[in-house]
Amino acid sequence: MRLKALIEAALFVSEKPLTIESLQQLLAHQQPQEPIQEPIQEQALLLSKAEIRVIVNDLIADYQQRGIELVKVASGYRFQAKAQFSQALTVIFQEKAPKYSRAFLETLALIAYKQPITRAEIEAIRGVSVSSHIMKTLVEHHWIKNLGQKEVPGRPSLYGTTKVFLDHFSLSSLAELPVLTKLDEKQLS
Structure with a gap:
């Protein structure tokens, strides 16, 4: 029970997702604090x-x-x-979600669904240039x-999403992206 509570506490206070490996490392480095507590190190190893x-x-x-949940994301x-x-929750936490332009969201969606993709390929699909x-x-x-870089003349950069994108x-994984309808797929082509 103490191991479960320790894992719960670590996940609760962490500012970033924790992997199974990082939890294993946490448990392996525990030293008994008081003689009445179970010796966590021997058990954790x-x-x-x-x-x-x-x-x-x-x-x-x-x-x-409960009102909160423990979820698996790309980073843990x-x-x-x-x-x-x-x-x-927005009533007491006044921080507003950032508003992104349609061009920003379209560009991000194209990179997520078509990666690896070049800037020129994004521009060809959208029909307009992508702002720097x-x-x-x-x-x-x-x-x-x-x-x-793509192996074509000019060697343009190839872009793809990151674990931070998945976590946010x-x-x-990318497999969890919403499935595109045939209409959406035509718009991305």
Whole structure:
């Protein structure tokens, strides 16, 4: 029970998602604090990633009927408020979500669905040029990164999304992106 509580506390206070490996490392470095507590180090060293995953899955189940949830994202596991309460929470947390232009969101969507993709390919699909400001902002948010150069004359940069992008949108992989309808696919082609 103490191991589960320690994992829960670590996930709760962490500012970023924690991986199974980081939780395993945390448990392996624990020293008994008081003689009446169970010796956590000996027990923790024996825990495999699968055993830690069982504890994390148990925590996920524990939080299903609560206002917060433990979710798996690309970078690991994190606690977050359930989406159904986001509107109500804005009453006391006045921070407004940033508003992004349609061009910004279209560019991000094209990179997410068509990666790796060049800036010229984005411009060809959208029919207009992509502003340097949009690309710079996406890179500054760490939502996209340069994946290398395309092997064509001029060697243009190839762009793709990052784990930060997946974490921000609560995705554990690109496979969780919403499925495009045939109409959407035609617009992206």
